[in-house]
Amino acid sequence: MAGKKGKKSKGGETEKKGTDVPSEREIAARIELDKLNEELSSVKMEVDRLRKENEWLKDEANRTKMESHEYLQYMSRKTQKRQSTIAALNEKNSQELGDINKDRQAIVDQYEKRKNELRNMLDTKEAEYAQATRDLQDLAEYRHIRLEQEGEIKHLEAEVERLKIEHAETLQQMKSNFLKEKVCHEEEAEMKIKQPLSPMLDEPQE
Numbered sequence: 001m002a003g004k005k006g007k008k009s010k011g012g013e014t015e016k017k018g019t020d021v022p023s024e025r026e027i028a029a030r031i032e033l034d035k036l037n038e039e040l041s042s043v044k045m046e047v048d049r050l051r052k053e054n055e056w057l058k059d060e061a062n063r064t065k066m067e068s069h070e071y072l073q074y075m076s077r078k079t080q081k082r083q084s085t086i087a088a089l090n091e092k093n094s095q096e097l098g099d100i101n102k103d104r105q106a107i108v109d110q111y112e113k114r115k116n117e118l119r120n121m122l123d124t125k126e127a128e129y130a131q132a133t134r135d136l137q138d139l140a141e142y143r144h145i146r147l148e149q150e151g152e153i154k155h156l157e158a159e160v161e162r163l164k165i166e167h168a169e170t171l172q173q174m175k176s177n178f179l180k181e182k183v184c185h186e187e188e189a190e191m192k193i194k195q196p197l198s199p200m201l202d203e204p205q206e
């Protein structure tokens with residue numbers, strides 16, 4: 001019906017009517033932009049989830065460090081009365097440190113895998129966005145959308161880089177702290193083993 005009315009109207013009116021109807025190219029471009037906006041939102045949510053996961057990881061590392069420190073203090077007091085438990089304690093500490101290193105490596109591998117997936121996703125979205133930008137160069141009404149998406153992509157890239165640096169620093173600090181605690185405990189245990197038995201024999205019976 002709209003086509004027939006266009007034929008009956010004058011040439012100038014028909015031309016004006018045609019400019020009000022979006023072309024197939026414009027419709028396809030709008031659909032693609034909506035899709036890109038949704039996917040960019042999903043990527044931003046994923047980056048936020050990774051940030052929260054990294055914060056949880058730091059909290060867990062601090063909690064593990066505190067628990068390990070309290071445990072070593074408790075076992076150190078026990079060795080004053082029963083030196084025979086030192087060998088078992090060292091074995092347990094070595095096992096715990098090995099487990100922590102395995103868990104840390106697993107977390108690092110998982111983080112690196114997810115980071116690469118996110119980077120690939122960003123590269124794909126950037127390529128799609130570049131194509132959409134080329135398609136919309138002559139559509140001034142979508143210029144502000146292009147600028148907004150460029151800003152979001154730059155922000156997302158900066159956030160990924162920040163998470164990478166922060167995570168690397170956290171893992172390095174964890175490793176350093178655990179190694180220091182291990183050396184300190186081994187030195188303390190060795191000193192207690194070398195102490196003469198007489199002070200222990202002179203202690204009042206509980």
